[in-house]
Amino acid sequence: MLTTLWNYLFRGWKSTRAPLFEAPLSHVPFLAIDLELTSLDSNNAEITSIGWVAGSHGKIDLNSAFYCVVDTQQPLGQSPVIHGLTPEVLREGCALEDVINHLFDKLSTNVLVFHNASLDLAVLNKVIARLSKPRVEICFVDTLQMAVYQLKKRHSVLPEGSVTLSACRKRLMLPVAPAHNALDDALATLQLWFAQVHELGASRHGCLKKLRHTRATGRSNLG
Amino acid sequence: MAAIAQQVSDFLAASAPFDSLSEAVRARLLKGAELIYLSDDNANAINEGPMALYLIQSGQFSVIDSADAQRHVSEGDYFGYPAILENTVYPVSIHIENPGLIFRFTAEVFSELLTIPQVHRFFQGLRSNALHNQAAKDSHSMWLYKRLEDVVTREPIHVDMATTIQQAALKMSSERVSSLIITEKGKLVGIVTDRDLRTRVVAKGLSYTQAIHSIMTPSPTTVSHQHTVFDALSVMTEKNLHHLPVVDKQGVSPVGMVTATDMVREQRGNVLFIIGELAKAESLYALTRLAWQLPHYFSRHAKRVGDFDIAGKVLSQATDIMTRKLITFYQQAHGKAPMMFAWLVYGSQAREDQTMGSDQDNGLLLASEPNSSQAAYFAAMSEYVCQGLAKCGIRLCDGNIMASNPELRLSIDQAIEQARGWVNAPTKDAIMHFNIFLDVRCAAGDSSLFKRMQKARSPLLAQSLFLAALARHTNDLAIPLSLFQTFTYEKGRELKDTIDLKTRAVALVNNIARIYALAAGVHTPSTLARLASLPANVGLAKEDANNLRDIWLFLNRLRWRHQLLNKVTDNAVSISTLSSIEKHQLKASFKAIDRAKQAMVVKFSGGVG
Structure with missing residues (x-):
């Protein structure tokens, strides 16, 4: 009886988040996000540009790639709907609210991929709260933490500069990519994640839940 | 409209044949495209995937994508195109040696881009293992390599030495030529030009009824019809001649005449x-x-x-x-x-x-x-x-x-x-x-x-044991490609990506041409002349000889350009300075040299490498 009640109460929870964490890795949709910020301190940091790209089971859908410069001066809601963005508008920048609206549904339906998740998540959290969006539950993975996990098997103290995005990519034989553009970094991060999953040998039977020991996975509430 | 990451557009912009297209046309490739991190985990994405064009950005793979044998492929290589090109179905099977990134473009957009001639030519060339390179055809200078016997078609205008000056002049007028070959019993003994008639006859008030041999230039410089146009041009330039009789192999019978006017017309x-x-x-x-x-x-x-x-x-x-x-x-x-x-x-x-x-x-x-x-x-x-x-x-x-x-x-x-x-x-x-x-x-x-x-030496040097030894020696020289067809670079150089085109490639072509030439008793030392004059029975097919010629020309262009641009005298060409199409051509050239080398070893040392 108690079990039934328990299941009933938490069905909603399970149907939104548990499948992502318990589904075979090959079925999980990932969305790599990168924010370019005005500061490394999440309290003051504002988003200047944002890029994301989606993929699953090693396959990156290039048509899902999104990039936008965020104009903080832009009055909210004044730029065209995201789908109709023209290059001119993108260059001028679009309003943060429009971008977040466009991103919002994807946050809960994908596992988010970051290189150094804590800063970007803190900023997203602040922004979503400020925009009075509903609270959203997310699952994420952090390629930086995964690199730390792997490196700690060999080093007790991590070598200087060994967990930057480009250093991590180099270790896994990924080609050099231009850095510090939000979309390029998001794409580079997603490639790195897929390479890390392969390195770990986790893809075949594993799910994200089984990677908890790496400290590279997490769940969080935004807003 | 989806955004395009810099790394994606950069890579495509550096990949032949798409590098030659405008950015807008290139962007069409990306419609429905995927970038796949391909490992053992998801290899079935390819094996069971739709018909598509694949382009490798990193990693090493072995693929079968046609009725042909397995190919080893790596960065910059394509696969999957044979089925689309031939409008048929070939199941693609891939084996991952090193995981890496590959682009998958849909069959629809690829078919669309195949209507662009240079794109079609490129993949057609890949499919037929061709060199994408018709060095001889697109050269402005190949006429200089032609043998005179192939170029000089007009019968020489000649008169016997006993002919009178007036008869000779009449002949020159009626034939509309500015020079005349003088013969004795059919053999060349002299030459007379317009200028001789002016300076040696008219200016001196000589009788027109005298025999022509009294005013001819006796024993003029000649050139054999087996030599090239370039040789004739060199002789004429060196000796400041405007008329050069072409003679047969024995050097006695005239077979034609080349003039400075002919040359000027050709040489710009x-x-x-x-x-x-x-x-x-x-x-x-x-x-x-x-x-x-x-x-x-x-x-x-x-x-x-x-x-x-x-x-x-x-x-x-x-x-x-x-x-x-x-x-x-x-x-x-x-x-x-x-x-x-x-x-x-x-x-x-x-x-x-x-x-x-x-x-x-x-x-x-x-x-x-x-x-x-x-x-x-x-x-x-x-x-x-x-x-x-x-x-x-x-x-x-x-x-x-x-x-x-x-x-x-x-x-x-x-x-x-x-x-x-x-x-x-x-x-x-x-x-x-x-x-x-x-x-x-x-x-x-x-x-x-x-x-x-x-x-005296020729029969000695054509002995089969000797040729076998030469063939084995050449076989020991490896082309600068790894098993996965990536370039292998010279070690210990300042630049990390150089290949010495002279020792690694040109020398191999020279060796191959030399061995066939020795076997056939062809005496000319020039590699192109050797390839052009090998008889059919020596074992190198005309098509292969022409292939080697194009490769030789291509390699020499690269090293001359390297020397002149960089003001150096070495042959260590940096691969990153080549265009994408040149890299493909260079790889194809190395592979063709390797095949020619194998064939030569089989022919001359019975396959005993």
Whole structure:
């Protein structure tokens, strides 16, 4: 009886988040996000540009790639709907609210991929709260933490500069990519994640839940 | 509209054939495209995936995507296109050696882009293993490599030496020619030009009824119809001739005439003019002054690929002329030689593929063994010529392969004996030592002496055991590609991505051409001439010979461009400086060289590598 009640109460929870964490890795949709910020301190940091790209089971859908410069001066809601963005508008920048609206549904339906998740998540959290969006539950993975996990098997103290995005990519034989553009970094991060999953040998039977020991996975509430 | 990451557009912009398209057209590729991190985990994404074009950005894979054998592929390579190209179904199977990133473009957009001719040509070429490279076809200079017998088609206009001056002039008028060959019993004995009629007949008030032989230039300079247009042009430039009779192999019967007007019509570039300038030099000082202009001259005038194609020939001709000049200067000061001799040149100068870095390789062939005073004369002459060449910028040979080395001043009997020694003991070390002497040409002195020596040597050098040893030696030289068809670079260089195109590739083509030429008794040392004159039965198909010719031209263009652009004399070409299509061409060339090498080994050493 108690079990039934328990299941009933938490069905909603399970149907939104548990499948992502318990589904075979090959079925999980990932969305790599990168924010370019005005500061490394999440309290003051504002988003200047944002890029994301989606993929699953090693396959990156290039048509899902999104990039936008965020104009903080832009009055909210004044730029065209995201789908109709023209290059001119993108260059001028679009309003943060429009971008977040466009991103919002994807946050809960994908596992988010970051290189150094804590800063970007803190900023997203602040922004979503400020925009009075509903609270959203997310699952994420952090390629930086995964690199730390792997490196700690060999080093007790991590070598200087060994967990930057480009250093991590180099270790896994990924080609050099231009850095510090939000979309390029998001794409580079997603490639790195897929390479890390392969390195770990986790893809075949594993799910994200089984990677908890790496400290590279997490769940969080935004807003 | 989806955004395009910089790394994606950069990579596509550097991938032939798409690099030649506009950015907007290139972006069409990305419709429905995926970038896949391909590992053992998801290889079935390919094996079970839709028909598509794949382009590898990183990693190493073995694929079967057609009825052909498995291919090893890596960065920059494509697969999956055969099915789309041929509008059929080939299941793709892939084996991952090293995981990496590959692009998947939909069959729809690829088919759409295949309507662009250069894209279609590129993939068609990949499919047929072609070189994407028709070096000979797109050269402005290939006519210079043509043999005179193929070019001179008009029967020579000639009269017997007993003909009167007036009859001869009438013949010239009716045939509309400016020069006339004079024969005696069908053999060439002289030449008369418009100018001779003016200066030797009209100006002197000579009777028109006199026989033509009284005013002809007797025993004119001639050129054999087996030589190339370039050879004819060089002779005419060096000797300042406007009319050059072409004669048959025996050098007696006229078969045609080439004129300066014909040449001017064809030759628009001016890399050749330096030869005329060198020929005018009257002293060692004047000669060296001109010779030092050569590098400057080449970098200023050699701009088009056609110029690169003849640059080696021009440089070799220039070195020949310097040699002849120096011998003349020496003889003017010290008297005529005490016996017949031939000044032989070896290696790149013999093949006429010198580059700026080539050093001198030469020797002397003497009619008989000299006594001590004769020996002293030739020693002093050789020293003068070799030092003179060095002053002209043709480096002394580190390996001491120079006429100034007494071991390289051989009598004809000694030279034949030496060849017998090579044939009897073709060890690896011996081949390294004597390989260079197998490309030889007479640059000055008595060429009949040289021909006698060649004739005696030819059957020795065609012996099958000897050829087998040469073939095995060449087989030991590996092309600079790894198993996965990635370039393997020279170690210990300042730049990390260089390949020495001379030792790694050109030398292989030269070796292959040489071995077939020795087998067939073809005497010419030039690689292109060898490939062009191999008889059909020697075992190299015409198509393969033409392929090797195109490869040879392509490789030489790359190294000349490298030397002239970077003002260097080495052949270490940096691969990152090549365009994407050139990288594909270079890979295809290396693979073709490798196939030609394998075929040669099978032919000459019974497959025993």
